[in-house]
Amino acid sequence: MSVPRTLQMNHVLIVDDDEEMTDTMVRILETLGPDRMTLYIANDPLTIRVPLEVDLIVADYSMPGASGVEVIEGVRRIHPDVRAILVTGYSDLEIAAEAINRARVDHFLTKPFNAEELVTVVAEVLAEKRTADLRTRSFSRAQRLLKPSD
Secondary structure: OOOOOOHHHHEEEOOOOHHHHHHHHHHHHOOOOOOOOEEEOOOOOOOOOOOOOOOOOEEEOOOOOOHHHHHHHHHHHHHOOEEEEEEEEEHHHHHHHHHHHHOOOEEEOOOOOOHHHHHOOOOOOOHHHHHHHHHHHHHHHHHHOOOOOO
16 A cells, blocks of 8 residues: 555544444555554543644544543544544434534445555545645735735
């Protein structure tokens, strides 16, 4: 599997109560290299310690105590620009609508998924974030340049 160029030092928070699933996602994403991302793991959605920097959250939909949608909403209160992938074993339109409307989920990943799917989805979502961040910085820079001096 080739390493996408779009994954360059990103901070990813993985939240899933299934430790085996979490370990699998970590093993897959670690193949991209430690210089490409920092992974933070949380197996209990009620005791998450949100890192200072988070570019992407990958959360399971169904967990005891809190849904992935609720977890994403909570992280977005601290990091409004964080991107989100919701992992689910369900293909329910109501879940999709709730996730999009409440938590602004960027992508869904349906279980079971393979390594290539996870890497591709993570790379796409992080590339979209980087593009949006670049646009925001460029817009801010243009505003400063165009602002009349006092």
